[in-house]
Every structure is written in C-alpha cells, then in structure tokens.
Amino acid sequence: MSHKAGFVSIIGKPNAGKSTLMNSLVGEKMSIVTPKAQTTRHRILGIVNEEDYQIIFSDTPGVIKPVYGLQESMMSFVQGSLIDADVILFVTDINERYDEGDVIEKLRKTSSPVAVLVNKIDKSTEENVKKKIAYWQETLNPQAIFAVSALLGHNVQAIFEFVLENLPIHPPYYDKEELTDKTERFFVSEMIREKIFKLYEKEIPYSTEVIVTSFKQEEDIVRISAEIIVERDSQKNIIIGKGGAMIKKVGTYAREDIEEFLQKKVFLELFVKVIANWRSKKNYLKSFGYDQ
Ligand SMILES: Nc1nc2c(ncn2[C@@H]2O[C@H](COP(=O)(O)OP(=O)(O)O)[C@@H](O)[C@H]2O)c(=O)[nH]1
Numbered sequence: 588m589s590h591k592a593g594f595v596s597i598i599g600k601p602n603a604g605k606s607t608l609m610n611s612l613v614g615e616k617m618s619i620v621t622p623k624a625q626t627t628r629h630r631i632l633g634i635v636n637e638e639d640y641q642i643i644f645s646d647t648p649g650v651i652k653p654v655y656g657l658q659e660s661m662m663s664f665v666q667g668s669l670i671d672a673d674v675i676l677f678v679t680d681i682n683e684r685y686d687e688g689d690v691i692e693k694l695r696k697t698s699s700p701v702a703v704l705v706n707k708i709d710k711s712t713e714e715n716v717k718k719k720i721a722y723w724q725e726t727l728n729p730q731a732i733f734a735v736s737a738l739l740g741h742n743v744q745a746i747f748e749f750v751l752e753n754l755p756i757h758p759p760y761y762d763k764e765e766l767t768d769k770t771e772r773f774f775v776s777e778m779i780r781e782k783i784f785k786l787y788e789k790e791i792p793y794s795t796e797v798i799v800t801s802f803k804q805e806e807d808i809v810r811i812s813a814e815i816i817v818e819r820d821s822q823k824n825i826i827i828g829k830g831g832a833m834i835k836k837v838g839t840y841a842r843e844d845i846e847e848f849l850q851k852k853v854f855l856e857l858f859v860k861v862i863a864n865w866r867s868k869k870n871y872l873k874s875f876g877y878d879q
C-alpha cells in the first residue's frame with residue numbers, strides 16, 4: 588500500500604487570498620476571510636482525507652515585519668508551518684507591488700517544492716498575468732506557477748493535483764475522520780472575530796481578541812458566552828455602539844454563522860472587557876493561544 592500524506596503550507600503577504608484558497612482547496616469554510624489585512628492570526632489546519640492520501644493544509648497569517656508581541660507570535664506560526672512543509676503554496680496578489688522581500692527570503696531557505704500562485708486574476712488583464720508569471724519565473728524559479736482565482740475557484744483543481752504529485756509516501760498523521768486540529772470553540776471565536784473585522788474600522792479589529800468563556804450543549808440549543816477583549820475604554824465604547832446597536836449586529840451575524848456551523852440553535856451572549864495593551868503582554872498572549 589502506498590498511502591501518501593504530508594503538510595502543505597499556504598503562505599504569502601497579508602490579503603493575498605491565502606484563506607480563500609485554503610477554503611477552496613478543502614471545500615469547507617475553515618478560515619475566516621475579510622477584506623482587511625492580518626485577519627488570520629493562527630496556523631489553521633484544513634485536512635483532506637481520501638482512502639489513499641491525507642493532505643494537511645496550513646493556512647497562515649500574512650508575512651509582515653512584526654511590531655508587537657501578537658505579530659511576533661503570528662510570524663512564529665508561519666515559520667512553524669514552513670519547517671513542517673512537504674509542499675509550499677506561495678500565494679501572491681497579482682496587484683501586489685514588487686516588494687515581496689520578506690517572504691522571498693523565507694522561500695529561498697526551503698528545500699521543499701514551491702508553487703507560486705498568482706491570485707486574483709479575475710481582477711487583472713491577460714497581459715499582466717503573463718508579466719507576473721515571467722517575473723516569478725525569474726525571481727524564484729519555482730517548481731510551478733499557476734494563474735488562479737481563489738475566489739472563483741479558477742485553477743484550484745490544478746493546484747490540488749500539483750500537491751498530490753509532490754506528496755510523499757507516508758502513513759496518515761491524523762485520524763482519517765479529522766478535518767482540523769482546532770476545536771469548535773476556536774471556530775466560534777473566529778466567526779465572532781470575522782464580524783468584528785467586517786463591521787469596524789481603523790485599529791479596532793486589530794486591538795480585539797475574542798474568547799469563548801462558556802459553551803454549553805443542551806438538548807436543542809447551544810448556549811455560548813464570549814468576551815470581546817479590547818485595549819482601551821474608548822474602544823469598548825465603539826464596540827458597543829450607541830445604545831448597544833453595534834455589538835448587537837456582531838452578535839446577530841455571528842450567531843447566524845455559528846448556527847450554520849454547529850447545525851443547532853444558538854444563544855450567544857457577548858461581553859466586552861478591557862485589558863490594556865494585551866497585544867504586547869506575554870502572559871495574555873499565552874493564555875489566548877499565541878504560544879511561541
Ligand atoms: N477578486 C478576488 N478577490 C479575492 C480572491 N481571493 C481572495 N480575494 C479577496 O481578498 C481579500 C483577502 O482574502 P483572504 O483570503 O482573507 O486573504 P489572506 O489575508 O491572504 O488570508 C478578501 O476580500 C477576499 O474576498 C480572488 O481570487 N479574486
């Protein structure tokens with residue numbers, strides 16, 4: 588029996604479309620997607636199981652130069668996924684400027700096969716696609732280059748086949764029933780965070796963390812409490828909004844997604860809590876799951 592299994596790292600700059608691609612490859616909405624950079628903060632595994640193979644995709648935060656502790660931890664997740672990788676999918680936005688220095692450096696150090704994905708071709712011209720492919724050929728000379736639209740699913744099948752071809756012979760790493768390494772609680776907090784990224788502007792989403800504090804399965808309802816952590820009182824007021832209007836929106840939209848995800852009726856309660864400077868404090872980062 589020649590069972591294949593391996594880790595596939597999806598990396599790139601913020602907003603390149605990594606999470607959209609991961610969801611499309613896995614065929615499930617594993618990773619939250621918003622128009623804002625740095626939405627993804629963790630390494631999130633999406634596992635595809637078939638009788639003769641197991642592909643473990645890692646969606647990762649966009650590569651940046653870290654400024655505060657949270658970002659350092661985010662970059663350590665990227666590093667971890669590169670170290671484990673049997674195959675690397677490097678996602679680029681076709682309209683990114685030619686300043687991909689940080690990511691390129693990481694890719695030059697790897698001995699794993701790399702495919703460069705020129706993404707969002709639905710927003711570009713054929714001429715530009717050709718130019719970018721030539722650029723990446725010259726800059727990185729990877730195993731393969733694909734012109735893709737993660738959003739429309741264009742060429743995603745070809746990427747999947749590239750991955751399969753480059754997957755080593757190996758027994759499965761995870762139980763063949765597993766779809767991810769994260770808990771239901773994690774996905775619930777991500778769904779709430781996604782709404783915050785979509786509904787608030789400026790520094791608010793980046794100053795926010797969401798912690799599920801209670802998760803109770805009852806016969807026909809799941810009761811969930813979550814804390815929205817911010818860094819300052821002023822941010823707390825913005826999260827709540829006039830007469831609680833904004834937080835109500837967050838709760839309503841998040842609850843709809845969570846009900847769909849859990850396939851059950853959900854009662855969702857949200858609280859806002861201020862923890863000054865949590866993004867730079869090691870003990871809080873650790874307790875929120877940003878271990879380094
Ligand atoms: N037009 C277009 N937009 C895309 C495509 N892939 C992703 N996006 C959008 O780009 C934004 C960032 O996507 P996301 O997957 O969160 O990027 P990430 O930060 O790399 O994980 C979102 O608004 C997506 O809808 C694509 O192929 N075409």
Ligand SMILES: [Mg+2]
Nearest residue numbers: 605606626627
């Ligand atoms: Mg992402």
